[in-house]
Amino acid sequence: MSKFDIDEALIRKLGSLLKETGLTELELEKDGQRIRVTSQAAPATVVHASPVANVSAPAAPAAPAKAETAKNALTSPMVGTAYLSSEPGGTPFVKVGDRVTKGQTVLIIEAMKVMNPISAPANGVVKEVLVHDAQPVEFGEPLLVIE
Template sequence: MPAFDIDADMIRRLAGLIDETGLTEIEFDDGRKRIRVARTAVQTTTVMPQTAAAPAPAPVEQAAEPAAPALDRTHPGAVTSPMVGTAYLGPEPGSPSFVKVGDRIAKGDTLLIVEAMKVMNQIPAPRGGTVKQIVVANGSPVEFGELLMIVE
C-alpha cells in the first residue's frame, strides 16, 4: 500500500477558509489526492432553536403564570425530581397515568417515571395523601430538584 503524505499546510489553509467563510466543510482534489476538512455546526444548531423557540413561549407563560398559584419545591407536599431526565406520567405511551389529581395514594406508590440514561426510574410517593397538583407534563425534561407534583 503506497504511503500517503499529509499536506499539513494545505489542511491549515483549508481550515482557515472554513473560519473566514463560515462554511462547515471544504474539499480539495488535485487529481492525485483529495483532502476534506469539516467542522460540526453544533454551536449554530444549538443557537438557532433557542433563538426561534425563546420568544414564542414567553407571552404564553406570562399570561398563564398570574392565574396559577405560585408553587415551589419548598411546599410541604412537594415531590421533586431526584435526578435529571425525562418525566413520564404513565408506564408506557398511550397508557393511563399512574396518578391523577384527586387520587388518594399511599407512601411508596409509584407517582411517575423519570428516564435517565435509558433507565426507567420509578418515583415513589414520599408520603400518603391526595394528589393536589401535577406540575410536570408527560414527556417533559426535568432537572434535579424540580417540582413534579404536590401531595397533601
C-alpha cells in the first residue's frame, strides 16, 4: 500500500461544505486517492482515506447542453436518488418560476438510506428543473437552474 498524503486544507474545506449544505457525507476521488468525510453529532471527520487503483474509466456522458451553458446550474453534491418533494406524490419543493431564497430546500437526495436536503445556493428564480422525481443522479450532475 502506498503512502497517503493528507491534505488538511482539503479536509477542512470539505468539512465546511458539509456544514454549509447540511449534507451528512461527501466523497472525493482524485489521482487514485479517495477521501470520504462524514458528519454526525460530532464535527466532520475523515472516516475512510485510502489509495485506490488508478483505473482508466470511460468518460462520463456529457450533461445536458442547457445545463453546461447555465452559469447558475445547481449540481448534485453526491451520488444518489433525487426527490422533488418530501413524500411520494407530494407537492414539489420548487417548480419553474418559483422564487427561492438562499438556504431554502429545493430537493432531496437519498444516499445510503439518508435523506439529504439540497439547498438553494443563492436567492433567485427557478428557471429549469433538469431531473425527474426519483431519478438516480451522479456527483456533479446538473439538477436545477436558478437565476
